[in-house]
Amino acid sequence: MSYRISGLDPAPFLHLYHLSDEALHEHRAVRHVAGTTGGYPDRVELRDALPGESLLLVNYEHQPADTPYRSRHAVYLLEGATTAATFYDEIPLLFRRRMMSLRAFTAQDMLHVATVVLGDAMEPTVHEWLADDRVAYIHAHYAGAGCYAARIDRA
Template sequence: MAFRVLGIDPASFEHLVGLSEEALAALGIRRYTVDAKPGFPDRIEVRDLEPGETVLLLNYEHQPADTPYRATHAIFIGEESRTRLDMIDSLPEAIRIRPISLRAFDAAGEMVDADLADGAALEPLILRFLARADVSYLHAHYAKRGCYAARIERV
């Protein structure tokens, strides 16, 4: 079974790029200059940003379903990230190098299963979850801080 890993659509963040520190702070957003790699995983391109790049730390609603599993959390968005990751049958390095909490959701947005795996060993878990008829999509979260990483779907 084929799977697709998707980053976040950058269109939702275009209005934030280049805002002043004061304007960002008024929205509860912080700008950082990347000083280490790995360390600042962008959620649009799903890659660790390079030292010197700028990143926005903001709260993002990654699970908008009207269920008890509705969720928001802090994520990094690269200010220069413009191309949403769309990767088939492979995992980006930013996921492969970290422990991942994988969460399986049904079509109504209810969590029906979840498990932890080292990113390098995640593919069998993805395939097992997507083989279930009641699973509609998956969310990968960086397990250490619990931050949303990417959406995974059947192709």
């Protein structure tokens, strides 16, 4: 089963880029600069920020469905990112180094199945779940903090 992993569309966040810290606060957002080890996972380009790169920590509604699974959480966005990454039949390096929580949802936006797996080993689960007609899409989260990482769809 062919699949696509998509980063966030940056359009809803462009107005936040380059705002002052005070102005960001009014939008419930915070600027972070990646330190010498980087390690902040950007949700637009689906990569770790490089040392010195600026990111915005924002609250994002990754599951807007009108169901009990409606959800939002903090995510990092690379400040200045303008193009969402798309990976076809490939797990991004960003995920491969982390423990991931995968959550498969039905067309009615109800949770069908979930698991926790090392990112290096998540591809067989993605294939299996997307081969199931009951699964409409998958959300990937970082298992430790529970933050939304990306959406996975059939390609």
